[in-house]
Amino acid sequence: MQLKPIDQQVVIIVGASSGIGRETALRFAQQGAKVVVSARSESGLQSLIEEIHQSGGEATAITADVSHFEQVQAIADKTIATYGRMDTWVHASAATVFSLFDQMTPKEFKRVIDVSLMGQVYGAMAALPHLKQEGRGALIHVSSMEGRRALPFQSAYSAAKHGMEGFLESLRVELAHEKWPISVTSIKPAVINTPFYDKGRTKLGVKPTGIPPYYQPGLVADAILYTAEHPTRDFIVGDVGRILDVAQRLSPGLVDSLLLLAGFPLQKTEQLKSEDAPNNLYEPVPEHDKVTGEFDHLVVPSLTDWFDRHPVAKNSLIAGSVIGVAALAWLATPLFQDTRV
Structure with a gap:
């Protein structure tokens, strides 16, 4: 399966007014892609379009709430009407409520599922017919490490991300069975320094935070x-995400114990915040239409991501390590030989 170079692509980014989606739209435009951006926030999209145009990029915006399939379909329709095709669909929109499960209402839980799971499903439904018509392309869904390991205070969001992983696994096999050269990728970030924690509804009494460290x-x-150029099944972002993935596979009970100790206190700041404070569960919050959040002081670099984006170097390192271990074992062999006569 071969995907087009980015500078030859028409790319849709859903959930583009802030955070990961906004940064991704800017990056695609900087590398020459034609970009269609969508979100609920008209002001956020307008400022994003202006920023892209000022840097010489090409972009079109459409306001949409992903919990409504007709509005998601309109994103695809406008893309085809404007550019005649699409090559990559990136879906990054999400909403959450930070709360103990028994303090959430059915309406709140359903809203998180409608945005964070069904929105992703609707995106794939709207994009697939056009990607099939083009004969190739990429579906890139921004999931979360909470799709691998759920956290306390985030039952609805974790349920949505687990559901997304099941959906993508099924879709990926169906497309392979039908021999469609369409890449289906799940991006699984660890804790990222976006306005996600500023915009989410909270019932914790304080502003929530991710369990540090953060990544930009x-x-x-x-x-x-x-992954828009290189077909990839899963991409975990952040060293801690990879550590969590291994720990969850080896011992879910151990991760339970760690979260009992750290998962509750480390998701709370000392900043008071009521559940009635502005949040993005049902409406956009324009003041947070920006890329980064307020946790720069907790950000660390990640080393393993570079290797995953450079598989030749990664494989060379692995091969070199194996050879090194084998050489050490060979050199050490005489030390352990039986010297008895």
């Missing part, structure tokens, strides 16, 4: 741009 949104954008 640009790291996720790097992964998305890489």
Whole structure:
């Protein structure tokens, strides 16, 4: 399966007014892609379009709420009407409520599922017919490490991300069975420094936070741009995400114990915040239409992401390590030989 170079692509980014989506749209435009951006926030999209145009990029915006299929379909329709095709669909929109499960209402839980799971499903439904008509392309869905390991205070969001992983696995096999050269990627970020924690509804009494460390949104954008050119099944963003993935596979009970100790206190700041404070569960919050959040002081670099984007170097390192271990074992053999006469 071969995907087009980015500078030859028409790319849709859904959930583009802030955070990962906004940074990703800027990166695609900088590399020469024609970009269609969508979100609920008209002001966020307008400022994004202006920023792209000022840097010489080409972009079109359409306001949409992803919980309504007709509005998601309109994103695809406008893309085809404007550019005649689409090559990559990136879906990054999400909403959440930080709360103990028994303090959430059915309406709140359903809204998180409608945006964070069904919105992703609607995106794939709208994009697939056009990608099939083009004969190739990429579906890139921004999931979360919570699709691998759920966290307390985030039952609805974790359920949505687990559901997304099941949906993508099924879709990926169906497309392979029908021999469609369409790449289906799940991007699984660890904790990212976006306005996500500023915009989410909270019932914790305080402003929520991710369990540190944080990574910058640009790291996720790097992964998305890489998978837009290189078919990839899963891409975990952040060293801690990879550690969590291994720990969950080896011992879910151990991760339970760690979260009992750290998962509750480390998701709360000391900043008071009521559940009635502005949040993006049902309406956009324009003041947070920006790329980064307020946790720069907790951001760390990630080393393993670079290797995943450079598989030749990664394989060379692995091969070199194996050879090194084998050489050490060979050199050490005489030390352990039986010297008895």
